[in-house]
Amino acid sequence: MKDLELTAVGKIVGAHGIRGEFKILPLTDFPERFKNMEEIKLYGALGSHKLTLRLLSVRFQVDKGFVLARAENVNTREEAEALKGLIIKIKKEERVSLPEGRYWIDDLIGLSVKDSETLEELGHIKDVLVTGGVDVFLVETPAGEEKMIPAAKEMISSIDLEKQEMIVSLLEGLWD
Numbered sequence: 728m729k730d731l732e733l734t735a736v737g738k739i740v741g742a743h744g745i746r747g748e749f750k751i752l753p754l755t756d757f758p759e760r761f762k763n764m765e766e767i768k769l770y771g772a773l774g775s776h777k778l779t780l781r782l783l784s785v786r787f788q789v790d791k792g793f794v795l796a797r798a799e800n801v802n803t804r805e806e807a808e809a810l811k812g813l814i815i816k817i818k819k820e821e822r823v824s825l826p827e828g829r830y831w832i833d834d835l836i837g838l839s840v841k842d843s844e845t846l847e848e849l850g851h852i853k854d855v856l857v858t859g860g861v862d863v864f865l866v867e868t869p870a871g872e873e874k875m876i877p878a879a880k881e882m883i884s885s886i887d888l889e890k891q892e893m894i895v896s897l898l899e900g901l902w903d
Contacts, residue, residue: 737815742807749807769813
């Protein structure tokens with residue numbers, strides 16, 4: 728399966744205790760998803776599938792931000808430690824549904840960006856910068872320049888994932 732069809736939701740960061748439990752650093756806004764997972768698919772740094780583990784238990788270490796898990800055939804600290812660095816990925820269709828008007832970043836990357844008045848193509852979304860306040864779209868223009876557009880309601884007229892485009896109203900002077 729191509730890596731683009733997968734979404735990382737966690738990373739194993741080490742062992743916990745001596746009975747094969749391991750720590751997962753959630754890479755998702757929905758760590759509770761691990762509670763409903765029967766198995767996890769683990770991938771190496773280069774994206775190659777390494778193994779699939781059937782989960783036996785999942786609990787949360789809320790104060791430290793970790794998920795603690797036990798899996799079949801992982802019974803010792805050494806076996807759990809050997810999983811360190813592996814990434815847990817899911818198919819895109821297994822992602823949590825978002826409310827209307829909210830989008831997954833990886834669905835936005837690559838969208839064509841067009842001006843709302845002229846429908847002229849301004850470029851494509853290269854990345855989304857999560858700032859803690861208003862996110863920022865990093866747009867690569869046809870000339871290869873990188874420009875930024877705040878993800879504010881006043882700027883974004885529409886996003887159409889089927890058409891693979893985002894229509895924007897640039898404030899005067901924003902890209903000067």
